[in-house]
Amino acid sequence: MISDDEILRSLVHQVSKAAMSGSERDVITYISRPLWKLWCHAVGYPEDSEPTQWLGLHKTRRVYGSETVVLKSDLLFSVSFQSE
Numbered sequence: 140m141i142s143d144d145e146i147l148r149s150l151v152h153q154v155s156k157a158a159m160s161g162s163e164r165d166v167i168t169y170i171s172r173p174l175w176k177l178w179c180h181a182v183g184y185p186e187d188s189e190p191t192q193w194l195g196l197h198k199t200r201r202v203y204g205s206e207t208v209v210l211k212s213d214l215l216f217s218v219s220f221q222s223e
Contacts, residue, residue, distance in 0.1 A: 163204030
């Protein structure tokens with residue numbers, strides 16, 4: 140099983156890499172429902188949480204600040220890229 144720490148490091152690295160020299164808020168992340176639930180667990184959100192729009196650091200539920208879209212799938216995957 141993947142540890143919470145591994146999930147955090149991997150997804151934060153993915154978003155940071157996509158942001159390059161910009162902000163994490165300039166990145167969009169597509170993430171499968173199972174991986175989103177693992178992310179939520181790792182960061183202490185309820186696992187049935189849905190992503191939110193940018194509301195600030197403490198009220199926002201997103202993958203490391205990126206715009207987050209949860210996709211219906213049984214697979215574990217995510218992809219992040221700089222939005223236009």
